[in-house]
Each structure stands twice: as C-alpha cells, then as structure tokens.
Amino acid sequence: MQGSNDFFPIGKRFRSFLPVVIDVETGGFNHKTDALLQIAAVFLRMDEKGLLHRDQTVTHHINPFPDSNMDPESLKINGIDPYHPLRLAVDEKEALQSIFKVVRQQIKQNECTRAILVGHNAAFDLNFLNAAVERTGIKRNPFHLFSTFDTVSLAGMAYGQTVLSRAVEAAKLGWDSSEAHSAIYDAEKTADLFCEIINRWQMMAGI
Secondary structure: OOOOOOOEOOOOOOOOEEEEEEEEEEOOOOOOOEOEEEEEEEEEEEOOOOOEEEEEEEEEEEOOOOOOEOOHHHHHHHOOOOOOOOOOOEOHHHHHHHHHHHHHHHHHHOOOOEEEEEEOOHHHHHHHHHHHHHHHOOOOOOEEEEEEEEHHHHHHHHHOOOOHHHHHHHOOOOOOOOOOOOHHHHHHHHHHHHHHHHHHHHHHHOO
C-alpha cells in the first residue's frame, strides 16, 4: 500500500520537462527596456494517479534595473510602487538565482532534465525572464529558452476563453478581481487552471 509520503516524479509525464508556472509584473510591455518588478514561480506535484496539483510558491519583489522604463499606466494596473520602503525588493540577479535554485532542486527531484515555463500569454513572461538572465549574466538558465506551455491556448481549447479571469471562472476555480495583477495570485490561478485542464484531459483520455 502506498503511503502518504510517497513521491511521484513528473519527469515521465512531459518528456523529461518540469512545468513551472511563472508570472511577472513589469513596468511595461517591452522586455528589453521595461523594468521587471515582481516574479512568482509556482511548483507542481503529481499524485499516484498521475494528476497534477499546485504545490509551493516562491516569489520576489525586484528593484528596477538601472535606467529601466516604467510606464505609469502599467504601474497603475499592477499597483506597484517600485520605491516603496516596505517593498523588500532585491536586485534581479538575487531574485533569479533564488528561484533558479529551487527550480534546479525540483528538476533533480522530479527526474527531469530541464524546466519549461507555464504561463498565461507565456511568451511575455519568458521574454522578460530571458532578458533579465541576459542582463544579469547568469550562465545556467534552467528553463527552455523558447518552448512554453501557454494556458491561453489550453483554456481556449477547453473552455472557449482566453482571458485568465474568464478562463478561471469557466473552470469554476474562483476569481477575486481585487487580488488580480499580483504575480503571486496570477501565477497560482494560472497553475490551478493548468492542472485542471491537464488533469481533465488525462482522465478523459485515460492516459
């Protein structure tokens, strides 16, 4: 009989890739010039039936890199004051190294070879992540450089919805608009949506 502490590695489910849900909050839409202000990474676990569940979340507020652009309209939407004294922000390199350390631990534990970014409009998050890696000179990026799992496409297929809030509501996962546009909240809701769609497909297909 399998115990509650048994661990089921994800490696065989996604061709040795480890799905890690990433959401970023930024000072605009241009990953080359606009500040990366917050990042959240949500890790998943797999149960004995091969179903995915949201596990731990790692997040950091980030100091704007020198001479970065911050559009007032973007800051209004995400509600971030980049220079608030209680923000407890760290520099980009420290934030990424902290998250990458956990990613590498999870890759090893789950018998994977590389992480793959899961996101809602995933190219946006991956572009900002890759740009920050390049700016900071980090040599070992554990994420695939261009492949992603995008919940926009998955939600469009499963529910006919492409906006995150509408897709989450269609999946009956609950949405609190007052919490939206926080990297933690958006990443965790994206993780719940990803797990729901993958698990439903797996049960229907009998994988």
